[in-house]
Amino acid sequence: MEKTVVRQLMRDTGRYVNKEVAVSGWIRSNRDQKSFGFLTLNDGTHFNSVQVVYERELLSNYQEVARYRVGSAVTVRGILVETPEAKQPFEIKAREIVLEGEAPEDYPIQPKRHTREFLREVAHLRPRTNLFSAVFRIRSLAAFAVHKFFQERGFVYVHTPIITANDAEGAGEVFRVTTLDPQSPPLNDRGEVDFTRDFFGRKTNLTVSGQLEAEAFALAFRDVYTFGPTFRAENSNTARHAAEFWMIEPEMAFADLQDDMHLAEAMIKHVITYVLENAPEEMNFCFRFVDKELQQRLRSIVEQDFAHVTYTEAVKILQGSGERFEYPAEWGSDLKTEHERYLTDKVFQGPVFVTDYPRDIKAFYMRQNDDGKTVAAMDLLVPGVGELIGGSQREERIDLLEKRMAEVGISKEDLWWYLELRKYGGVKHAGFGVGFERLIMYLTGVSNIRDVIPFPRTVNSCEF
RNA sequence: UCCUCGAUAGCUCAACGGUAGAGCAACCGGCUGUUAACCGGUAGGUUGUAGGUUCGAAUCCUACUCGGGGAGCCA
Known part of the structure; x- marks a missing residue:
């Protein structure tokens, strides 16, 4: 039958x-x-x-x-x-x-509660447990919801390269991609490794961001997004970092920082709503067994408008809070985790966009504000996860961009094509990056990134 | 990378200078409606690795490996 x-x-x-x-x-x-x-x-x-x-x-x-x-x-x-x-x-x-x-008697998954640490060691079997069954179905639905959100708004999905020669962005340490023999690489006259004899004829690495390429497509299709794997070789050992993770990076032409934030807020709300509607059993499991406050938190996110504050105001709030921080907030320094937590948990009690950061602590491509000190950047901070989204309006004025690149030591030659986007019909544009795993952590209440990736890759760990 | 805590049976833990114990799982048996089933029994361990101190080390010391929490970096 x-x-x-x-x-x-x-x-x-x-x-x-x-x-x-x-x-x-x-x-x-x-x-x-x-x-x-x-x-x-x-x-x-x-x-x-x-x-x-x-x-x-x-x-x-x-x-x-x-x-x-x-x-x-x-x-x-x-x-x-x-x-x-x-x-x-x-x-x-x-x-x-x-x-x-048959499953022999040494089958490791028992009908009882296991620790997440143990289940990570049997990552090939853990999807058969309630928690991971819920997490990975939610992950699948959330990925679909991301595509649905952008496709319904006419965004074009761009597959930006995984292998790239661009490591000048400063987003983090890169993984080298090479076919050279590590035992005896070819050397040049100065005794250095001769990358001109490598596969691509130059030094290459795995992508740390598809943004620069996405900008090229935004200046053709107007609204685009990427959604794919991203690699960072940072030696960071935290519950929020992985060496391989997925990132969503929309980019819009003829858009400014306000448009960027509207898009980010609508996207987060759409994904939450979609998953609540389409994975009720899985979400209920998370509400009951992962995080007791999750349901209330997600509901309030969907219903409320996100808060906005400038970096300068945020620093003033922190300084006047009377709260004793390990590191006092100071204009010109990046916000510490304890500062972000105070803003999301105490001051705004929900997601908050922090905007207009000092230009010296942000990337070279962010658009300089008229005050000469800050850039049109935004970070979306959320309770529990911290920075969920980082975005900005991009510098479209070629003279200012070149000047900034010179200041931070990025060669014009390497990014000639990026500069040409400004030379030929350059317009104001903006975009942001969302850590997909952090979104899943936020959706499920699961507090370790290793538990929202099927087979996580982190420092000193590449099993499976 | 730094700070901190930890690693004992398949899993979760106890024993904290005198030679290893429980619950769950497994195995055997019982039970006419269970659902984290229940009841009885059996078996299971060179105490993360390598050194050191000691008459004697799971226990104290050192290094290393891995993991948790926190920090930095970021998504």
């Missing part, structure tokens, strides 16, 4: 009541008694599992079924019956249970 999946049974139970169904899945728990027993079966198509009842007198292999361990794969054929009195809406009374794949 034709197999069905649990998602169909859950969504359209009425069609299957008192009829024979066949499902295949993995055993989450098995409780046998003298003449009957219960399997909890999860087939991956729905967050919830189905309960299978098996009886000695109906199954020829009752003895074997009673010993099927957690983690084993089976196919069950039986009658779907409603169980209005019980925890689950329906169950399957088995007529036949076939073992598809």
Whole structure:
């Protein structure tokens, strides 16, 4: 008979009541008694599992079924019956249970609470747990929601290069890409590694941002976005950093910093709303078992307007707060984690855009403000995660851009094409970058980035 | 990279100078509706690695590896 999946049974139970169904899945728990027993079966198509009842007198292999361990794969054929009195809406009374794949007794996932640290060591098996089943389905839906948001607004999806020769942006340490023999690389006259003999004829690395290339496409398509993997070789060991992560980078021509912030706010709200509507079981699990305040927090994000404050005002608020910070806030220095937390948790109690940072602590491409001291930059700070979005209006005035590049030591030759975007029909434009994993952390309440990436890559860790 | 805490049975932890213990999982048995099932029993450990102190080290000291929390950098 034709197999069905649990998602169909859950969504359209009425069609299957008192009829024979066949499902295949993995055993989450098995409780046998003298003449009957219960399997909890999860087939991956729905967050919830189905309960299978098996009886000695109906199954020829009752003895074997009673010993099927957690983690084993089976196919069950039986009658779907409603169980209005019980925890689950329906169950399957088995007529036949076939073992598809045995799980030996050393299967590491037990029907009990495990620590996240342990489950990271078995990252190939952890998607079979409730938490990771929820997190990774939410991740999938959130990715789709991102595309839906931009596509519905006419943004063009650009695949910016993964391998690039551009490491001048200053976004972080890069991973070198090379085919040279590390034991004996070719050397030039000065005894240095001769990268002109490397695969691309020059020094190359994995991308740390698709922004510069996205700007080129924005100045052709007007509204574009990238969404892809990004690599940073920073030796940072925190719950919020990974060496490989996914970044969303929209870029809009004929747009200023205000347009940029409107877009960012609308995007965050859209993704939250979409996931709440399309992953109710998964989100409810997060509300109940991951973070008790998550539901309230997400609801207030969707309903409220995000707060805005300039960097200069923020520093004044921090200085006048009476709060004792480890490092006092000072104009000209970047906000510390403790400052960001105070702003999001105490002052604004929600997401806040901090704008117009001192130009010396921001990237060279950000548009200089008329005060000569600040740039048209914005960071979106959110409770729990910190910096979720960083963006800016880009410097479109070629003379100011060249001057700034000279000041910070970036050669005009390397970024000749970036400068030509200003030379030929350059217009004001703006964009931002969102750390996709940080968005997932924010959505789920999961506090470590390693637990929202299927197989995380961090310093000293590249298993799987 | 810095500060700090930790690493003991498959998992979560206890023992804190005198030679290793519990709960869960596993295995065997019992139980006519369980759903973190329950009840009884069995088995399971050169205490992260390498040195050192000591009559004696899971316990004290040093280094290293890995992990948690915090910081810096950022998304």
